[in-house]
Amino acid sequence: MFGIDSPELLVIAVVALVVIGPKELPGMLRSWGKWMAQMRGMAAEFRGHVDEMVRQADLDDVKKQLTNTPGLDLQALDPTREIKSAIQEGMAEGEKAMAEAKTQFDNPLADNPLVEPESAPQIAAEPAPDLATPVLAATAPAEPAAVPEAVPAVEEKPAKAVAAG
Numbered sequence: 001m002f003g004i005d006s007p008e009l010l011v012i013a014v015v016a017l018v019v020i021g022p023k024e025l026p027g028m029l030r031s032w033g034k035w036m037a038q039m040r041g042m043a044a045e046f047r048g049h050v051d052e053m054v055r056q057a058d059l060d061d062v063k064k065q066l067t068n069t070p071g072l073d074l075q076a077l078d079p080t081r082e083i084k085s086a087i088q089e090g091m092a093e094g095e096k097a098m099a100e101a102k103t104q105f106d107n108p109l110a111d112n113p114l115v116e117p118e119s120a121p122q123i124a125a126e127p128a129p130d131l132a133t134p135v136l137a138a139t140a141p142a143e144p145a146a147v148p149e150a151v152p153a154v155e156e157k158p159a160k161a162v163a164a165g
Helices: 006-020 025-068 079-106 159-164
Strands: none
Touching: 006 025
């Protein structure tokens, strides 16, 4: 350390012990250790700044060499441009598909010649019921199971009982 050998360091320690004294020597060594730690921290910080400047200068040199190289297009090497173009193509395809789906939804028969338009449903004309005749069991459903249990079934009475009663 600093070109001082072991015997020279021993002589310095003995002189410091005699001059400073045994009571003050531990406090003096502590403060000297703190001062050395601060100096080492400042030296490491300075070294870091110098290294950063050297790296920056090296990067600037590399950048100059790349920009001066003919035929090299740095913009073409940009991956974000390729990603953006792929996303835009996908968006355009999606919008086109949405527009086609909307037109097919709005007018389903325009693009599909195989689908025939449905004609209006034919309703069979039933004769109007005669209001003068009473409705009997003839209009009841054929299956008794189809009639809900809460509705009582209409009982047929003989014609004589209907007239009498």
